Amino acid sequence: MRPLLAALASLACLAAAAGCQQKQACLVRAPPPPYFGPRVATALPMPSRSSPARPATLELPRDPSRSASWGTAAWRPSDLERPWRFIVIHHSATAAGSAAQFDRMHRDRGWDELGYHFVIGNGTGSYDGEVEVGSRWPKQKHGAHCKVADHPEYNDYGIGICLVGNFDLAHPSEAQMQALARLVRFLMDRYGIPRGRIYGHGQLKATDCPGRNFDYGDLFRRL
Known part of the structure; x- marks a missing residue:
């Protein structure tokens, strides 16, 4: 009888230990939100550890050449043009996104609209290399992408370009x-x-934007 009771007790301990391990395996600690441009924004939903991270995608039109954003016509504002003096380059610090998605993020934070003037897609929310024109640009409205103490000119007269990624x-x-x-x-x-007067965000403010892997030399060689 005593050997039988001892065996049953051992089985109970093993079962309890297994249950504890299963509970621990179910715990997923949420990572910190990624940095998004000049302010921290809640990015796209984070995947669980059980599945690989995949950027959210949208269904895109079959013929990208029909999009006005692939030509320079949409880049020419019809309104009275602002005397722009700077170009400031950003990254979204997210794996996926589009002008519409970032516009919603900015509005959720109390901004009046998308802070950038242009967004260049990476093939997730828009085509890879597609230039999306933000709502500020046709109105020639000041930017909301590079707030620097004592230097309002980077927003007032700086064109904000955000690359998704x-x-x-x-x-x-x-x-x-x-x-x-x-x-x-x-x-x-x-x-x-x-x-x-072409800057990365991090050259004007203490931030990593547009990221450690953005190659300024590559950009200037193309100009």
Whole structure:
């Protein structure tokens, strides 16, 4: 009888230990929210550890050439143009996104609309290399992307361009860099902005934006 009771007690201990391990395996600690541009925003839903991270995608039209954002026509504002003096480059610090998604994020934080003037997609919420025109640009409205103490001019007269992606972890795609260079050349020519006034966000403010892997030299070689 005593050996039988001892065996039953051992089985009970094993069962209790297994149950504890299962509960521990179910615990998932939420990671900190990623840095998003000039302010911290709640990014796309984080996947559980049981499934690999996959960026959210949207169904895109079959013929991207029909989108006005692939030509420079949408880059020419019809309203009275602002005397722009700077170009400031950002990354979204998210794996996926689009102008519409970032606009919702900014509005959720109490901003009036998307803080950037342009967003360059990475193939998730828009085509890879597609230049999306933000709602501020047609109105020639000041930016809300580079708040620097004692230097309001970077928002007032700075054109904000955001590339979708986290360039602390990855690199911009070739399509994104081509689109960025094309857009920057257009803006330089139209507003007489010199190369010396093209900045990354982190060159004006203490931030990693547009990411450690953003290659300024590559951009300037394309201009």
